[in-house]
Amino acid sequence: MVEVQPEQTTQYKNTAQMFQNIPAESKSDDALPKGVVLDKDGKPCRTCSSLSSWRALTKQADKKNATNTSTTATPALAAAATPSPSELPSDCPPDVEQLGRSTWTLLHSMAATYPEKASTEHQSNMEGFLKFFSKLYPCWVCADDFQAWMAHPSGRNQPKLGSRKEFGWWMCEAHNEVNRKLGKKEFDCRFWEERWRSGWKDGRCD
Numbered sequence: 034m035v036e037v038q039p040e041q042t043t044q045y046k047n048t049a050q051m052f053q054n055i056p057a058e059s060k061s062d063d064a065l066p067k068g069v070v071l072d073k074d075g076k077p078c079r080t081c082s083s084l085s086s087w088r089a090l091t092k093q094a095d096k097k098n099a100t101n102t103s104t105t106a107t108p109a110l111a112a113a114a115t116p117s118p119s120e121l122p123s124d125c126p127p128d129v130e131q132l133g134r135s136t137w138t139l140l141h142s143m144a145a146t147y148p149e150k151a152s153t154e155h156q157s158n159m160e161g162f163l164k165f166f167s168k169l170y171p172c173w174v175c176a177d178d179f180q181a182w183m184a185h186p187s188g189r190n191q192p193k194l195g196s197r198k199e200f201g202w203w204m205c206e207a208h209n210e211v212n213r214k215l216g217k218k219e220f221d222c223r224f225w226e227e228r229w230r231s232g233w234k235d236g237r238c239d
């Protein structure tokens with residue numbers, strides 16, 4: 034049994050146990066709840082998976098640990114039996130959605146504060162940022178797809194960095210590409226600046 038600090042949440046405790054107790058051969062796709070994405074090292078990737086998949090996984094690990102250790106009423110099992118709120122507490126590691134929302138906020142805000150006319154140096158800094166960002170994004174499946182989209186052989190998806198308008202529109206298109214992939218509604222890019230820079234014309238952001 035892994036020793037757990039009192040301040041750690043139940044979910045983190047389960048995750049720690051899961052990583053240490055589940056043998057590698059049982060970490061195949063078959064054994065995992067639907068929607069759990071594995072990291073490149075074969076372990077479940079929290080920042081690549083949704084909260085609901087992650088919770089299914091921690092419950093599965095809980096049951097497995099209870100069976101293996103003949104434990105009865107642990108706090109983790111009690112928590113697993115209680116319906117979970119749909120949102121994580123704000124001080125827990127992010128799932129793929131929370132990470133995504135926070136990242137889009139950063140990316141669109143970078144576009145919103147981009148120079149109206151960007152110098153060559155500014156363009157090259159942003160180009161470098163996007164290149165590394167697309168390699169280092171903590172959800173590797175997201176990163177791989179994003180890189181592939183940017184590298185479309187036609188060159189049509191390369192970052193447009195000449196001006197704020199171009200870059201903001203490009204970022205909106207990039208985000209819409211992910212929206213389409215996930216079956217979400219596309220955003221009307223004519224409004225990207227109201228959403229991320231000036232606030233809506235009805236004044237609700239002022």
Ligand SMILES: Cc1cc2nc3c(=O)[nH]c(=O)nc-3n(C[C@H](O)[C@H](O)[C@H](O)COP(=O)(O)OP(=O)(O)OC[C@H]3O[C@@H](n4cnc5c(N)ncnc54)[C@H](O)[C@@H]3O)c2cc1C
Pocket residue numbers: 129130131132133134135136137141170174175176178179204205206207208209211212215217219220225228
């Ligand atoms: C580079 C990248 C790749 C990703 N790839 C994946 C993936 O492969 N699989 C996966 O499950 N998740 C992925 N995500 C996360 C995913 O895009 C969402 O962030 C997540 O699903 C949460 O979605 P949401 O509906 O809360 O809103 P989000 O899509 O996070 O959007 C946040 C807010 O941005 C605004 N918005 C929406 N679309 C646009 C747009 N086109 N332009 C400007 N503003 C917009 C809306 O106001 C919205 O509420 C990725 C995130 C990033 C940053």
